[in-house]
Amino acid sequence: MKTLTTAEEDIMQHLWVLKEANVAQIIEQMPEPKPAYNTVSTIIRILENKEFVDYRKEGRGHIYFPKVSKSAYSKATANKLASNYFKGSYKSMVSFFMQQEDLSVKDLEEILNEINKKKS
Incomplete structure (x- = not known):
């Protein structure tokens, strides 16, 4: 994209x-x-x-x-960010934001809840 x-x-x-x-x-x-x-x-x-x-x-x-949905563009942009700056690792990307104090424990809990919903 x-x-x-x-x-x-x-x-x-x-x-x-x-x-x-x-x-x-x-x-x-x-x-x-x-x-x-x-x-x-x-x-x-x-x-x-x-x-x-x-x-x-x-x-x-x-x-x-x-012609391009917001979700498709968001996904492509996130993938590009992970690929270009974090060697394709979302774990490294989240870790980076944690280290920068851009993510709180509450934010992480909400992310985990979303992940668990996806698994169900």
Whole structure:
């Protein structure tokens, strides 16, 4: 899966929530200061070229929708992170976040609960 820039990922985050939208609707959901219409439109075209977004014509405009689900992108991104920085080991990745104190014992307990649910 292709990598997204921060700006592209930001647009995708809004589009995943909206499910489908025109450029103006995407901008409406963005925080201040809002980007220019042309900026968002250009990023949408880049996302089309990367095959993350598709559109349908509606009147004189376009309605855009994600071709890649948020969960598929999240999984690919997590796999890439584990592969590039932790030799493919999720154990090493979790250990790293523990050492950085980014994970609490409560967080780990919740992760273990999720793992146990998957096993059941």
